[in-house]
Amino acid sequence: MTADEEQKIVMQLILKSGKAQSQAMAAITAAKSGQMQVAADDMTEAEQQLAAGHQAQTDLLADASGEDLAPSLLMVHAQDHLSMAMMAIDLGKEIIDVYKRLDNTNNPTD
Numbered sequence: 602m603t604a605d606e607e608q609k610i611v612m613q614l615i616l617k618s619g620k621a622q623s624q625a626m627a628a629i630t631a632a633k634s635g636q637m638q639v640a641a642d643d644m645t646e647a648e649q650q651l652a653a654g655h656q657a658q659t660d661l662l663a664d665a666s667g668e669d670l671a672p673s674l675l676m677v678h679a680q681d682h683l684s685m686a687m688m689a690i691d692l693g694k695e696i697i698d699v700y701k702r703l704d705n706t707n708n709p710t711d
Contacts, residue, residue, distance in 0.1 A: 617654035618682035
């Protein structure tokens with residue numbers, strides 16, 4: 602794999618991970634304002650973007666199999682973005698659940 606090819610994959614990892622994190626935060630904001638369907642849609646998009654980020658990571662590892670893959674600062678940065686996106690999605694799900702419970706407590710359907 603050439604350095605340019607590696608850089609393109611790493612940039613995709615950063616872009617997809619950043620989008621996943623942004624969508625997770627948008628989902629939390631929507632839930633906070635009571636828009637639970639928007640929150641669910643945003644979280645679905647976040648998970649799709651995270652899956653695309655994981656695919657970029659897999660592509661990077663598969664393309665480098667059998668080669669020495671020297672970690673670069675950009676690659677470490679990309680992995681950090683992926684980790685943060687995963688955490689944002691996991692925490693986002695929990696926070697949205699809390700907002701749902703609060704909404705149900707304040708607006709019982711019975």
